[in-house]
Each structure stands twice: as structure tokens, then as C-alpha cells.
Amino acid sequence: MLEWPSVHRIIAAAFAEDVGAIDLTSETVIPAEARATFVLRTRETIVVCGIDVAEAVFRSRAPQCGFEAGAKDGAKVEKGTVLATVTGPARALLTAERTALNLLSHMSAVATVTRRYVERIEGTKAQLIDTRKTTPGLRAIEKHATSVGGARNHRLDLAGGIMIKDNHISVCGSIAAAVARARATAPVLTKIEVECDRLDQVKEAVEAGADVIMLDNMKPPMLAEAVAMVAGRVPLEASGGVNLDTIRAIAETGVDFISVGRITQGAPPVDIGLDATIEA
Structure with a gap:
């Protein structure tokens, strides 16, 4: 279960690191009134984790945005699967893009690696458990991701x-x-x-x-x-x-x-992208 106070602290810290004083590109290039629909899509087979966190990231910048999940945490999905569709003010959502992708990709990476370990010990009595060997500041979401992966x-x-x-x-x-x-x-x-x-x-x-x-x-x-x-x-x-x-x-x-410390320490990033379509 996600510890939402910790998740919100992680999101705030990620924005402080990524945005700085202003998203200069979006503020200068994107018209203030522009709206867009963004599609989150996986570019490889993964175990999904972090859909709710990605939604929270987008809503922190655009509280009234539309967010429709296309996959649930814990689902194993193939390359090309739409994980979510987000609609709202283009500037705000573009500012949130990298933070949402970073957290969603990392959580899905941990869940994906964890699932591989769990599958290796199927049929035995052993249960996979995680450790405190986590990325500083990200323990709440990494521990959640291991449980989504089956540990x-x-x-x-x-x-x-x-x-x-x-x-x-x-x-x-x-x-x-x-x-x-x-x-x-x-x-x-x-x-x-x-x-x-x-x-x-x-x-x-x-x-x-x-x-x-x-x-x-x-x-x-x-x-x-x-x-x-x-x-x-x-x-x-x-x-x-x-x-x-x-x-x-x-x-x-x-x-x-x-x-196994490797499920949090050594999970390689998974490839999730964002594609935008301007609303008519």
C-alpha cells in the first residue's frame, strides 16, 4: 500500500529538482490557452507500477486534468500498451511530463525485476522479500513496487x-x-x-x-x-x-x-514514452 504523505514529498522533491524556478520552454513556446491529450505508452514488456503516482504528478500541476488509466498496477503488459491518457492544459502537463515518466518508469522497473525473481522460485515454499537497500528518498515507492511485483x-x-x-x-x-x-x-x-x-x-x-x-x-x-x-x-x-x-x-x-537487494538496487529503467495530440 502506498504511503501517500511520503509519495507527495517525493513528488515535491522531484519537481524542485527538475523544474527549478520555471519551465522556460513550456512558458515561452506553448500558448497559455493550449490544451492537449497525452498518451503514456510502454515501449517494452513490463509489469506496470505507479499509475496512481503518475496521476498524482499530473494533478499536482493541473488539478482539473482528465486522467484515464489504461492498465492496472501489477498487470504484465506488452510493448505498445497504453498505460494512461491525460487531458488538460498543455503547459502544466508538459512541465509534469518528466517527473511522471521518471517515477512511473522506475516503479515499473522495480516491479518488473521483482516479478522475474518471483517466477524463478514458483513451486517452492520460499517467499521473496525486499531489503533496505533502496534509493535514498525513494523507499516508499520502491517498497510499494516490490510488493506489486509479488514480493x-x-x-x-x-x-x-x-x-x-x-x-x-x-x-x-x-x-x-x-x-x-x-x-x-x-x-x-x-x-x-x-x-x-x-x-x-x-x-x-x-x-x-x-x-x-x-x-x-x-x-x-x-x-x-x-x-x-x-x-x-x-x-x-x-x-x-x-x-x-x-x-x-x-x-x-x-x-x-x-x-534480494538487487530488486531495488539493480532494476534497469523501463522505456515508457509520452505522445501528445492537440485537441480540436
């Missing part, structure tokens, strides 16, 4: 759960000590996850009462050993070294979750 969200921010990683363990002295300190002060419904990169740490985390264990940078044979050792007592998350070539073997070890 589940991990923590939205540091307040969203307790993740005890190697540096926390080093400072506390042990996994047991770190978990005990977290358990003593955390809100009662907060889950505690522990990162482990060795099997002896997995054993210690289970004994310490961790709610979830992250298996960090383990190869499939070691992951399978961890799954057998834990025997369903604690959900297991595999992380590190995951790509489209490795994710299936990781999923087949029996882990519950696989976290």
Missing part, C-alpha cells in the same frame, strides 16, 4: 523490527547477550531477527530464542544443513549472493524467505 516487504525502516547483525553481536559480546537485551526492552509484539553466517551461530540463535534467523552468504549445501538443524522451529531467511541464476537453488534448500 513481501521486509522492514520499512529501522523502527520496523529488530535485526541483530554482526556488528551488534560484536559490541554485545554474543548472540545470546544481544537477544537477551533486545527481549528485555523491545515492545512485546516485536520480532527479533539474528544474522548468522556460520552453523554454530544458527544453533546459538535458536537457543537464544530468536524469532527469525537470517542465513547470510551461505551456499546452498550449508543452507540445507541449517534448514535440517532448525527443523522448522524458527523461520529462516537466506540473504547474500542472490541473483536470477542462484535463487532457484537457494529456494530449493527449504528456506522460508529469500531477501
